[in-house]
Amino acid sequence: MAKIKTTYFCQNCGYHAPKWLGRCPSCGEWNTFVEEVIQKEEPDRGSWRSSTVTKTAPKPKAIHAINFEEQARLRTPDDELNRVLGGGIVPGSLVLIGGEPGIGKSTLMLQIALGLPGQRVLYVSGEESEQQIKMRAERLPVPTSDCFVLTETSTQNIFRTIEHFEPEVLIIDSIQTMQSSMVESGAGSVSQVRECTAELMKFAKESGTPVFMIGHITKEGSLAGPKVLEHMVDTVVTFEGDRHNTYRILRTTKNRFGSTSELGIYEMLGTGLRQVTNPSEILISQREETLSGIAIGSMLEGNRPLMIEIQSLVSIANYGTPQRSSTGYDNKRLQMLLAVLEKRGGFRLGQQDVFLNVAGGLKVEDPAIDLAVCAAIVSSYEDISISPSIAFAAEVGLGGEVRAVNRIDSRISEAEKLGFKQIYISKYNTKGLDLNGYRIGIKPVAKLDEVFQGVLI
């Protein structure tokens, strides 16, 4: 009788160990190990030279001899998704859509399935019944296309259906509910999730059909997370957002066919997800009066410039050590800018509490918002508001110098499009820039002082 072999897998990262461990040595998570049965016995591999394995060994091909024609990407009506995928769906690609439960992954995929023009789409759901999917589809305002629904969890059955049905796009909702008979352990376990993904990958590559897989991310680690699959799939996109907020962000974390810095923004409405084509509008709060401590900066997410509101509050520290706290911005960088303002600008911030907030719940790493951060802090410190028609796009160096940033032309154009009257940029950014070619006034500056003289009047 074959001996049943078991091993312990970390549900978070897929690390395996022969014994149960409290803390995963690979990802550091606690209590994520689960015992799983591995059915297959190790075959006797023998020598790698063994000629019995493959009688006709596959031959490698010279790279110039490989036939290649650029396959057209399939463009969906959803421009946000197209951009995140790098310009549309690549035939034969396997895309993983990760996100917390209830964030709207099923809604997004169903909306895309319904909106694909003239494509036979197969939506396989292991989570909801046909009626529930229909009910959801009724809420969505997209024209019903050739979308077919299958409620099934066994991959073998799914492939049997696919053989006759031949879909042009396949959607799996979700990978954690799928089960392959090749593996013993239950649905949602590491080995099961991996096996199902491998089968889907094989199908995608052999048939050239694009496959979308939904994967839940759970904090408790009760299900194998999409992390264990990241290396297997072509593209990983995560759907993020605050459940209390209606905005959702679609972000690429891995893409074999495009850039990973793209971002799509949606708003969850009662009638499904709406693409937010002009995100700067939501990132700049609408206000009637002008307040001190607010400055508008420019950031790039992928190829897309966004104007973003930086809010700051500077007040005398009444309780011992002054606090420096930032949301959406690197705290160390904030400390650095405060030191620069103190030393080079002469602002006495040492005894002040400084709070910084990036509006809209975004996290910004682009150094081009440095100047807006400095402006917001000084504006709050002096209690003088900055005109809402002024924007900033520059990095600040340790010497208080205003430094150049990349893609300045698209940042200026975005500010102009949104109706700003003036934008402060670095003097070193003006090379090759037609300063008079814009409707917006461009203010090139070299030092922080010049900025404050201009805006704090």
Ligand code: TYD
């Ligand atoms: P869902 O797509 O089921 O999330 P996931 O598949 O990621 O678990 O979306 C769940 C939430 O979306 C649910 O709380 C209801 C909300 N929702 C809307 O607000 N509007 C809609 O049109 C739809 C279909 C869902």
Ligand code: MG
């Ligand atoms: Mg769902």
